[in-house]
Amino acid sequence: MDDEFDTSMSSTETVAPRDDLDDFFDEFMSSKPIFEDKAVLQSNYSPEKIQHRDEYLRDIAKILAPSLRSERPSNVFIYGKTGTGKSLCVNHVLNKMKNIALAKDIPLVIVPINCKLKKVADTEYRMLLEILKHFGREKASTGLATGELYKELYECLDTEKRAVLLVLDEIDTLIVKAGDEILYNLTRINPELKNAEVTIVGITNDLTIMDTVDARVKSSLSEEEIVFLPYNAVQIQDILHDRSLRAFRSGVLHEEVIPRCAAYTAREHGDARRALDLLRFAGEIAEREGAEQVLPGHIDNADKRTERNRILDIIKSQPKQFQLVTYSILKTSMKEKLNLVTNKRTEFVEPTTTGAVYDYYNRLAKDLAISMLSLRRISDIIIELEVLGLINFKIVSKGRYGRTRFITVGLPKSLYGEVLTILREDLNLA
DNA sequence: CGAGATTCATGTGAAGTATACCTTTAGGCTTAA
DNA sequence: AAGCCTAAAGGTATACTTCACATGAATCTCGTA
Numbered sequence: 253m254d255d256e257f258d259t260s261m262s263s264t265e266t267v268a269p270r271d272d273l274d275d276f277f278d279e280f281m282s283s284k285p286i287f288e289d290k291a292v293l294q295s296n297y298s299p300e301k302i303q304h305r306d307e308y309l310r311d312i313a314k315i316l317a318p319s320l321r322s323e324r325p326s327n328v329f330i331y332g333k334t335g336t337g338k339s340l341c342v343n344h345v346l347n348k349m350k351n352i353a354l355a356k357d358i359p360l361v362i363v364p365i366n367c368k369l370k371k372v373a374d375t376e377y378r379m380l381l382e383i384l385k386h387f388g389r390e391k392a393s394t395g396l397a398t399g400e401l402y403k404e405l406y407e408c409l410d411t412e413k414r415a416v417l418l419v420l421d422e423i424d425t426l427i428v429k430a431g432d433e434i435l436y437n438l439t440r441i442n443p444e445l446k447n448a449e450v451t452i453v454g455i456t457n458d459l460t461i462m463d464t465v466d467a468r469v470k471s472s473l474s475e476e477e478i479v480f481l482p483y484n485a486v487q488i489q490d491i492l493h494d495r496s497l498r499a500f501r502s503g504v505l506h507e508e509v510i511p512r513c514a515a516y517t518a519r520e521h522g523d524a525r526r527a528l529d530l531l532r533f534a535g536e537i538a539e540r541e542g543a544e545q546v547l548p549g550h551i552d553n554a555d556k557r558t559e560r561n562r563i564l565d566i567i568k569s570q571p572k573q574f575q576l577v578t579y580s581i582l583k584t585s586m587k588e589k590l591n592l593v594t595n596k597r598t599e600f601v602e603p604t605t606t607g608a609v610y611d612y613y614n615r616l617a618k619d620l621a622i623s624m625l626s627l628r629r630i631s632d633i634i635i636e637l638e639v640l641g642l643i644n645f646k647i648v649s650k651g652r653y654g655r656t657r658f659i660t661v662g663l664p665k666s667l668y669g670e671v672l673t674i675l676r677e678d679l680n681l682a
Numbered sequence: 683c684g685a686g687a688t689t690c691a692t693g694t695g696a697a698g699t700a701t702a703c704c705t706t707t708a709g710g711c712t713t714a715a
Numbered sequence: 716a717a718g719c720c721t722a723a724a725g726g727t728a729t730a731c732t733t734c735a736c737a738t739g740a741a742t743c744t745c746g747t748a
Contacts, residue, residue, distance in 0.1 A: 377728065606692065626732055631693070647693070651741025654691025 279542055285501065286539045286546060292499040293532035295525050302344055303494060304487045305337050308480060312345045315476050316451070319415035320349060320358055324449040327439070327473050332480025334457050335523030339421055341480075342455060346417065359414030361386075367426035376434040379426065380405060383418070402437065406444055413447040424458035439472040483522035488514040491524055492531055500535065505546050509534070512548045516555050530554050560670075563663060566640055567671055568678065573625055577633050579675045580613040581643060582668065585661055601665070603645075603658040606631060620679065634659065 291297055302309065318325045332338045346362050353360035363386045365379060380401040387408045409416060418438070420426065426434065441450050454473060456462075462470050483491065492510045513534070517527040533554035538546040567578065585604040588597050610627050617624045625633075634657065637643050645657040663671060675681070 375728080610692095625730095627692080628694085628733080629731055632731090647738090649739045649741085650691080651739075652689060652743085653741075654689080655738060655740085656692055 284504075284544065286504050286535050286543075287499060288501045289498055290532065290535070292495050293528050293535070295528065298340055298343060298347075299495070301494075302337065302340060303491055304483060305341050305480075308337070308341050308478060309345060311478050312341060313348075315478075316345060316349065316417065316453070319360055319417060319449075319451060320352060320356075322358070322413070322415060324415065324442070325417075325451045326475035327452045327454075328476045328478065329454045329456070329462070329474035330478045330480065331456055331459050333459075333482055333521050333523065335525035335527070336457075336480040336482050337524060338455050338457070338480050342419060342453060346419065359412065360417070361414055362417045362419065364419045364421065366421045367423050375426075377401070379434060384408065406441070409441070409448045409450065410445045411447070414449075416448050416450045417453060418450055419453045419455070421455045422457070423454045424456040424461040427461055435469045435473060439469060483524055485514050485518045485522070488517055488522055488524060488527050492527055495528065496531065499532070500546070504538075504544070506548060508548045509546050509551060512551045516551065526558075529558060533558055559664070560667060563642070563667060564670070564674060566642065567674060572622065572679070574633055574637065575675050575678055576616060576620075576622065577609065577613060577630060578637060578642060579672070579679065579681075580609045580616060581634075581637070581659055582661060582672060582675075584608045584612050585659065586668070601661065601668075603660045605656040605658065606634065607656060609634070609659065616681075620681070 292299075312328070312330075315328050316325045330338050330342065343364075346364075349360065350362060352358070363383055365382050365386075367379065384401065384404060423435075435452075435454075438450070438452060452473060459479075462474065489510055492513055496505055496510065509531070513527055513531050516530060517523055520526065530551060534550040535546050537553055537557075538550045541550075543550070567575070570578065581604060585601050586599060587602055588599055590597050606627075610630050613630060614624055616622075634643070634645065638645055642662055643659055644662045645659040647655065648658045649655045661668075
């Protein structure tokens with residue numbers, strides 16, 4: 253794409269009727285489209301028929317159904333790794349229930365909240381704001397006492413007799429960031445209310461998260477538990493096949509594509525979302541190349557690029573200080589070895605330590621005239637970077653020589669150069 | 683030689699500070715009766 | 716007099732700092748065999 257732009261920009265004839273761009277569009281328009289309906293592969297698409305999850309769907313429905321009779325259902329906690337269809341199933345059931353409630357005039361309110369969205373619901377305060385927003389009560393994004401918000405919440409929940417389903421998606425991030433106090437408070441809402449009854453549906457992909465919360469919260473929150481097992485390779489293939497029928501024009505998929513796609517996904521665990529993303533991306537690549545068919549090679553290509561994009565997105569979206577720390581970690585963990593025989597330098601990476609990172613960071617910050625954060629803060633930032641999956645570390649005691657974190661970079665080596673370049677650009681490094 | 687004390691480098695919790703942002707309140711000004 | 720705007724005052728969450736104490740194995744020290 254860049255090439256086309258370059259040539260068209262540099263050509264001095266602005267009136268030239270034809271250039272490379274025209275050719276590109278000609279070719280684009282004349283080639284047969286790959287997709288029939290790309291939205292089918294998008295992650296927010298919800299098919300009317302969910303495959304291989306019948307049992308879970310029934311379980312969820314069984315547990316939540318009482319709310320249609322104005323009885324309070326048990327709180328539910330749903331575990332399962334990413335892409336196992338948790339949110340999909342819950343949404344599916346809730347939609348059905350919403351329709352029934354609407355048709356029969358049953359007072360049922362569903363409040364879906366995604367706790368993972370940064371700056372939306374990843375702290376107690378912001379989450380309360382989100383819930384209130386659902387009831388049409390916008391409040392200030394800061395400045396109020398948390399107690400005030402709770403009071404407001406009680407009030408607007410209790411205005412009429414109804415069942416409220418509070419769906420907390422990706423609740424683990426909330427617990428990690430904001431602690432279990434919110435959950436404790438939420439579980440104790442009911443006794444305070446006269447009319448409404450609240451049921452909490454927690455969805456998490458961290459199977460161990462409940463070990464870290466208070467026992468009282470744990471017992472009241474997970475009155476019912478459902479564990480979603482990952483899809484196996486056959487099921488993934490089924491799903492891909494089903495969706496591809498509607499997403500792609502018939503015949504454009506090479507027969508090897510879906511098995512290949514499923515194989516890549518099985519490498520991790522049965523993450524259906526990734527599988528669909530991969531398939532869609534492979535289709536886009538094929539389309540861009542003007543290929544007639546999506547070939548297994550396109551899947552290979554897509555796999556490389558999705559991982560890359562994910563990481564680069566994370567890095568780009570970090571605040572300056574975080575980028576600076578990331579850069580320092582990368583730099584301090586990269587070493588050069590001079591081979592005395594061949595006189596060649598070879599680069600290699602080895603774990604770095606908090607102290608080394610902090611030294612490097614300090615020098616860098618001074619050079620860039622960016623305010624320097626304390627070691628204490630850097631230590632916390634390092635932990636946050638680990639949560640993001642950019643790095644790994646373990647605490648190691650080196651006896652006489654103190655205790656520190658051994659930090660390793662959790663990125664594929666092939667991305668190091670690119671990541672460094674991006675960071676340098678973002679940070680205006682020479 | 684081995685048990686216990688020391689040491690280092692930094693982990694970690696608690697409390698305090700700075701900042702950004704919000705509401706409330708009081709005063710002043712405008713407008714309509 | 717009522718309505719509206721503005722600035723000041725008061726309050727909170729968040730990111731960060733400061734202080735103080737905790738950790739844990741390599742190393743040191745010193746009594747003892």
